[in-house]
Amino acid sequence: MQEPVQKSSTSLLPQTPCAQSVFTYPSRRRARRSRVRPRAAECLRNRWHTGHVDGQLAIRRAAAADYDAIIGVVDGWWGRPVTTALPRLFLEHFAHTSLIAERDGVLAGFLIGFVSPDDPRAAYIHFAGIDPDHRGTGLARDLYNRFIAAAKSDGREVIRAITSPNNVASIAFHKALGFDVGGPIMDYNGPHKDMVTFELHIPAWPQL
Structure with missing residues (x-):
């Protein structure tokens, strides 16, 4: 299930060496127009870990302890009950391959994903969300960039x-990232639970 995110341009980079794996973002109120696309695969310290900037937005690997913070805000971020979609x-079990974005210790966004244990070619993004105050800053795109780069380095x-067929913002966001969109597929998740599918072939992805 994907957060309704506003379509945004590429993520912001501070003027620091790429090897430091540091990415900072303004809030929507402070968003700038000039943005530079990073080569995400070159900016990861390792497959699933990123950097930290004091006083700025930090992106790090998730931990099991992050669950309570996430589940405490997602209904408000979505504007409707969605907690049942994220047990x-x-x-x-998948914190190691998931990402948390924070500003001054406060949750700003997250991406929950994992590599498939049954399909050695595939990785899957289950749930991603951005605080409304940080939408339109490129944060959602950067979380995706980082996950895709890490999956690529893992051989995926x-x-x-x-996502659901009525989530037009999520569909537009994935299209903008280069995902192929399929469906809606009727009864995908059971009776009357139609879903739109997204698939991105990493070798053809132009951003890595």
Whole structure:
């Protein structure tokens, strides 16, 4: 399930060496127009870890303890109940391949994803969300960039995700990133639970 995110341009980079793996973002109120696309694969310290900037927005690997902070805000971010779509097990078992964005210790966004244990080619993004105050800054795109780059370094070739057919913002966001959009597929998640599918083939992705 994907957060309704505003379509945005590429993520912002501070003037620091790429090897430091540091990415900072203004809030929507402070967003700037000039943006530079990073080569994400070159800016990861390792497959699933990123950097930190004091006083700025920091992106790091998730931990099981992040679940309570996420589940405490997602209904408000979505404007409707969505907590049932994110059981605690995702943070208990897939934190290593998930990402947290924070500003001064306060949750600004997250991406919950994992590499498939059954399909050695695939990785999957289950749930991603951005605080409304940080939408339109490139943060959602950067979380995706980082996950895709890490999946590529793990030997994965395709990224998959799904969303509901009425989530037009998420569909537009994934199209803008280069995902192929399929469906809606009727009864994908059971009777009357139609879903739109997303698939990105990493070798053809122009951003890495």
